[in-house]
Amino acid sequence: MRRVLAILPYVPLPSDTGGTLRTLELVRALASRFELDVFAVHRAGNDAAGFTRWLGALGVPASRLHLVDLPRVAPRETLHSTQTFLRGTPLTYVRFARQGLRDALRKVLVERGPFDIIHFDHLHMAQLLPLARQLNPAAHLVIDEHNVESQVLARMAPLSAPLLRPFLNWQFKRVEQLERECVRQADTVLACSDVDAQQLRAMGARHVQVVPNGVKLADFVPQEAARDDLVFVGSMDWWPNEDAVLRLAREVWPLVSSELATSKLMVVGRSPPASVRALENERLVVTGSVPSVAPYLARALATAIPLRAGSGTRLKVLEAAAAGVPVVATRLAVEGLPVVEGQHVLLAESAEEFAAALRRLRNDPDLCSRLAQNARRMAEAFAWDGIGAGLGELYQNAPTVGGDAKKPSEPEAT
Numbered sequence: 252m253r254r255v256l257a258i259l260p261y262v263p264l265p266s267d268t269g270g271t272l273r274t275l276e277l278v279r280a281l282a283s284r285f286e287l288d289v290f291a292v293h294r295a296g297n298d299a300a301g302f303t304r305w306l307g308a309l310g311v312p313a314s315r316l317h318l319v320d321l322p323r324v325a326p327r328e329t330l331h332s333t334q335t336f337l338r339g340t341p342l343t344y345v346r347f348a349r350q351g352l353r354d355a356l357r358k359v360l361v362e363r364g365p366f367d368i369i370h371f372d373h374l375h376m377a378q379l380l381p382l383a384r385q386l387n388p389a390a391h392l393v394i395d396e397h398n399v400e401s402q403v404l405a406r407m408a409p410l411s412a413p414l415l416r417p418f419l420n421w422q423f424k425r426v427e428q429l430e431r432e433c434v435r436q437a438d439t440v441l442a443c444s445d446v447d448a449q450q451l452r453a454m455g456a457r458h459v460q461v462v463p464n465g466v467k468l469a470d471f472v473p474q475e476a477a478r479d480d481l482v483f484v485g486s487m488d489w490w491p492n493e494d495a496v497l498r499l500a501r502e503v504w505p506l507v508s509s510e511l512a513t514s515k516l517m518v519v520g521r522s523p524p525a526s527v528r529a530l531e532n533e534r535l536v537v538t539g540s541v542p543s544v545a546p547y548l549a550r551a552l553a554t555a556i557p558l559r560a561g562s563g564t565r566l567k568v569l570e571a572a573a574a575g576v577p578v579v580a581t582r583l584a585v586e587g588l589p590v591v592e593g594q595h596v597l598l599a600e601s602a603e604e605f606a607a608a609l610r611r612l613r614n615d616p617d618l619c620s621r622l623a624q625n626a627r628r629m630a631e632a633f634a635w636d637g638i639g640a641g642l643g644e645l646y647q648n649a650p651t652v653g654g655d656a657k658k659p660s661e662p663e664a665t
Contacts, residue, residue, distance in 0.1 A: 253367040255285040255646065256390075258356070258383075260347060260375045262297035262318070264305065267521050267540055268486040269566040270397050273464055274372050277395065280639025281370065282309040285646065288366070290359055292352070293318045315363075319355045321346060340378070341425040347375040353382055360386040368393060368646050374400045374426075377433040384436070391649040394433060395441040395462070398562035399450045401427035406560035406583075407490060431455055438652065439645075443563040444587025462642055463587075465635040466569040473575025473627060474549040478619075479514045481507075481609065482551040482576070484544045484567045488522035491560040495584075498557045500530045502602035507609050508534065511552070519547045548574040552619075553612050555605055558584040568596075569633050572626035577619050579608040588629075595626045 263274040281287050289306065293299050303313050340348055356379055360366075369390045371377040377394045384392060404423035408416050434440050434456040441462045442448040448459045483499055485492035496518055504516050514534075518527060521540035531537050541547070548554070554571045556578065564587040571578050578585070578596040585596055592598045597608040612619050 252286050253647065254288075254365075255281050255368040255370060256288045256290060256359070256363070256366040257281060257370045257372065258376045258379065259289065259291040259372045261294050262291050262299050262302045264298040264302045265540075268489070269464070269563075270373070272566055273395075273397060276465060276467075276635045276639065277370075277372075277462070277642060278306075279309065279635075280642045281646070282306060282311050283639070284643040285368070287311050288315045288317065288359065288363055290317045290319070290356060292321045292347070294321065317355070317359050317363075319352055321349070321352060341422055341429060343422070344375055344378065344426070344429065348378045353379065356382060357386065364390075366390050367651060368649060370395065370646075371437075373397055374430055374433060377437070378429070380433060380436050389651045391438045391646075391651055392436070393439045393441060393646075393649075394437045396434070396447065396451060396563075397443065399430070399442075399447050400562070401430050402447075402450060402562040403491070403560060406562075410494060410559055439649065441642075446587045447563060460645055462645070463633060463638060464564045464566050464569060465633045465638045466566065466573045466630055468573055468631060468634050470543065470545055471548065471570055471573035471630075473623060476549060478550060478552045478576075479511070480517050480547070480551050481511065481514055482517045482519060482547050482554045482571075483556065484547070484554065484570065485520045486522065487518070487520045487524060487527050491558055492520065493524060493527060494560065495556060495558045496527055496530075498559070498602070499555055499605075500535060503555060503557065503605040503609075504535070506602060506606035510610060511613060514552060517547050517551070519544050544570060545574065548576050551576045553577045553579055553609060555609065556580040556584040557599070557602075557605060564588055569630050572630035575623035575627050577612050577622040578626065579605055579612070589632075590626075590629065595622065595629055597622070 257278055259274060263271040266272045266275045299318055303316055306316055364387045366387055369383045369392050371394045380392055401423055404419055404426055408419040411419055431454045434451055434454050439458045439460055440451050440456040442451055442459055443464050445461060448461050451459050483496055487493055516535045518537045519541055523537050523539055527537055548571060554576050558581050565584055568578055568585055579599055580596055581600055582598055590596045599605040599608050
């Protein structure tokens with residue numbers, strides 16, 4: 252059985268974001284097929300005990316879960332972090348390049364290696380790729396790019412407040428440089444869609460494999476209950492989602508709320524900022540974190556997604572499709588998914604186009620039914636079980652770089 256090390260920027264429980272859902276499902280696929288070790292950053296709010304139990308149920312003992320505490324402020328590492336920043340590491344990536352984190356990974360690589368596959372989850376953790384190459388030179392090194400991270404910043408900058416744009420443009424340049432360096436060093440890069448794959452190849456990635464986002468179909472069974480509400484699902488601490496909700500509440504909802512007199516606008520997702528909380532009234536509900544978004548989708552006439560920034564593919568679209576909820580979205584919101592306007596979704600860009608699409612759905616039950624049925628069939632092609640099987644096959648067949656590596660006797664300085 253091949254040995255795999257998954258390197259994660261968080262403990263993916265609770266799985267209440269698109270990123271943690273993808274991470275959890277890919278780890279599940281690896282745990283069920285390989286001898287898996289997991290190296291994970293333990294952040295405040297993570298459920299490490301629950302993750303330990305979850306892995307144990309999949310046959311991964313606690314001895315193969317390596318947790319590293321990484322506080323946001325680390326006074327003893329101030330000098331190292333400053334040097335890392337001055338060498339060009341993007342500001343929000345510095346904490347994932349700390350010496351303490353590198354030392355912890357070095358220990359795992361020396362004591363538990365060699366590994367056949369080393370899987371870096373997110374660009375943040377791919378900063379550690381050179382260390383893994385040094386200590387485990389035969390391993391096949393993989394980066395899972397949930398998004399093309401530099402593309403997210405490129406799209407955010409022109410939409411942001413003028414005073415913030417210089418910082419975002421500066422951050423974009425640093426992230427783009429880091430992303431280019433990392434994907435060129437990896438043996439394989441995983442992308443969520445063909446769109447992302449093309450961008451990563453243009454950055455110099457040698458081998459890009461599409462491993463799409465998915466959905467747990469059993470959690471989102473279409474319901475026959477009365478559907479009235481307009482729903483937006485997403486982590487509210489992700490700026491593109493906050494921007495989309497503010498557009499929806501301030502520009503779209505006022506145009507249709509009187510015509511959808513029995514409806515509420517439900518904003519469902521963790522960590523809503525003050526700007527979103529301030530929107531609340533008797534017909535606009537901000538839920539915060541919820542155990543499951545399925546009950547909210549079950550009561551939804553539609554989900555509206557006026558997204559203007561982002562990358563990758565949106566799990567919120569797949570979940571709505573699986574639940575049989577009509578989707579009204581910008582082209583960017585459905586980017587990378589095989590949807591056709593008028594067949595799987597209704598596309599809109601302006602507030603007036605969103606309002607017109609929502610009126611169509613309210614007044615045309617046959618259209619709602621057709622969109623829901625087609626979208627559900629599309630979602631069935633994105634079941635996590637099938638995606639996990641594809642990842643397993645990819646890793647089973649991945650070549651090692653230089654044959655069997657010998658276990659290093661001592662860690663080398665970096």
